[in-house]
Amino acid sequence: MAKELLKGNVAAAEAALRGGCDFFAGYPITPSTETLEYLSHRMPELGMKERFIQSENEIAAINMVMGAASAGARAMTASSGPGISLKAEGMSYAAHYSIPFVLLNVQRWGTGLGSLKSGQADYFRECKGGGHGDYHNIVYAPFNIQEMVDDMYEAWDVAEKYRVGVTMFSEAVLGQMMEAVEMPPFKKREKELDWGVDGTGTKGMKYPTGDGWDYVEFELEKYNRIIDEMQRWEFYNVEDADYIFTAVGLPARACLDVIAKLRARGEKVGMLRPKIIWPFPFLGFEELHRVNPHVKGFISVEMNDMGQMVDDVALAAKKAGFNVPVYCYPCGGGVPQVKAIIAKYQDILDGVLKEKY
Amino acid sequence: MKEIIFAGFGGQGVLTGGLIIAYTASNLGLETVWLPSYGPTMRGGKANCTVKFGEKPGEAIGSPSMEEADILIAMNEPSLDYLEFCKKDCAVFVNANAVPESHVYPEGVDVTRIDVVELANEVGNVKGQNLVMLGAVIKKMGLFSEKEAEEAMCKMFEEKGKGAFNSANVAAMRKGFEAVS
The missing domain is CATH 3.40.50.970 (Thiamin diphosphate (ThDP)-binding fold, Pyr/PP domains)
Incomplete structure (x- = not known):
């Protein structure tokens, strides 16, 4: 059709x-x-x-x-x-x-x-x-x-x-x-x-x-x-990634642009995108740990003010055996700008943005 | 990927103009996203849409939002505020009837002024100002062939039950092609 x-x-x-x-x-x-x-x-x-x-x-x-x-x-x-x-x-x-x-x-x-x-x-x-x-x-x-x-x-x-x-x-x-x-x-x-x-x-x-x-x-x-x-998720460029973005909906689309831009300048970033958020894809994090146990941190990008999904990301990361910082960029209302996400990523590398968990 | 912002007052047909770009790209099998400004807008208020499409089949579109547009189409002066969301070397198409010639643009921007009111009047389709503009953009930027754009537009209006105006609309779009030829 x-x-x-x-x-x-x-x-x-x-x-x-x-x-x-x-x-x-x-x-x-x-x-x-x-x-x-x-x-x-x-x-x-x-x-x-x-x-x-x-x-x-x-x-x-x-x-x-x-x-x-x-x-x-x-x-x-x-x-x-x-x-x-x-x-x-x-x-x-x-x-x-x-x-x-x-x-x-x-x-x-x-x-x-x-x-x-x-x-x-x-x-x-x-x-x-x-x-x-x-x-x-x-x-x-x-x-x-x-x-x-x-x-x-x-x-x-x-x-x-x-x-x-x-x-x-x-x-x-x-x-x-x-x-x-x-x-x-x-x-x-x-x-x-x-x-x-x-x-x-x-x-x-x-x-x-x-x-x-x-x-x-x-x-x-x-x-x-x-x-x-009902465990469903999708990986993007996770195999060698130092940092993993976690996002759903349109912030996940913005993260795809972010990954392309950051990869073009040699930064190793990827994304785990939950496709179903209840039940949260704990299995996806376990699978990620098998594929790439060297992840240095997770970054939850969300369209709210205080970060909500980041709690589940932190729990899933811990359950999967990752003992790494979990950061959050809650962008407020409206689809996050690609350059704003990249700026937050830089803040994390520079130690300016502290982990939430 | 091409990113285009089509902006103006409500009633100037900017959403329809962007939609024709999206239909044409989609007809060619290219990934396309069309995002309108939504909410309590009204005739005479601010309106805009963002269109993004892949330049080859399979090229997916990430964020649907205004990010770094290649082309800004400004049907009125306030629309030039969207230059904030454009590449430094973007192309800007300006409604010469609504934006004074003295308007100052950032360096590096390529400006094309089109008198859409006069051109639309010449073909007796005063409501087709958006289509005149669209024709100029498509032709000058080489987005699609004239035939591809005309066919997609006619098909779209037919589906909306407005096929009766197709010949007048094609005439308006062709005026735009000619304006930059």
Whole structure:
């Protein structure tokens, strides 16, 4: 199939439909609105007029998603940081009842209302739960639109396999920019679900009730399986690297430019790019230790103010056997400038920028 | 890799102009990223887009943001602020109707002034000022052949349901080609 230039938010919406999405409820917010807007005409075109709902608010949207998914729909909602804060209660309830669904977060920068700048300030929220209680969503962190399409296409297969929520960790610039992508064909769920509410009472939700150990063990077994089976990362120029950048999304793209520029002047740098951030790719760091145990330090480049992923980088590096400094360049809002990252790298070499861990 | 900034007021068609570059590059199988300014912009407010494309197939694009542009297209005077994100020896294409001739540029910058209003009027397509400018940029910088650019533009407008204006748009783009020939 020919490639087509699409906006990230539109490509995510079309890929969701191709992956079997048959219910959407959401409330508009920049910079995620194009997803909702596109689905508002695309779903009726595909005969799903009643299955697209612009809800009265965010809380209603997540509750509709929970209801639809409980009845067997491949349901999705999309928003940006502040809108998803409102959905936190629903996300926690969905996790408790083992309801699979997909959430697209087109992140802004900042706390509270934040601003429209691109951001990755929601790392903690998305990766460490977000709502109350103990749970995780599987969190994909694509760095180009094709990867977002591929991730979205897989999202419900994975969500239903483990019966968890899946979060797409997008960001304003990734949602707003256009790239050429190849869309996969429409697919349907391979096997009927053996759980769900269908009005006959024959299936039921099939999750452990109560607060006993059977519930805890069910949860632990589920999340441990995900941790083992969903390790995904990519290496760039790591074999001989002294310093390893760690970044996801668009900062990772900026780091590719940084690596090319620094390598051209003989600096040995590489990158470990997590493709999924929960579960964090601990295995990637172990593999890196086998390939190159001589790494002198890690540099986490993030689009937030204080550094968030750097905590996981430090833990993963330690677990893999690296006893080296872990630095962080949180660039604030907006895609980090290549020359700014290079300047921070120089600050590290000069001992000006101290390690965080 | 080529990096181009197309900037002006909202309503001057700078996003569309950049999009045509992206479509043309993509049609040729080149990796392309088009990034618009987004958020609460309005007609008459500031607007811009950044286009990056690989110069040979397989050349991937890293950051989509303004970094070190090869070409700045300024449809108004405030757009020249983006020189901050350009190479020292970049090419600047200026809307002669909106930027005074006395404007002072940094040393090393190659300036081409195009009177897009007059040229667009000559072909009776006053809304095609962005296309006149685009034609001049594509021709002078040798980004694509005239045929490649015209075909990609027509295909793009057809897909958007605006194919009816293709001949007027091609005429505007050709005015731009001629202006720098």
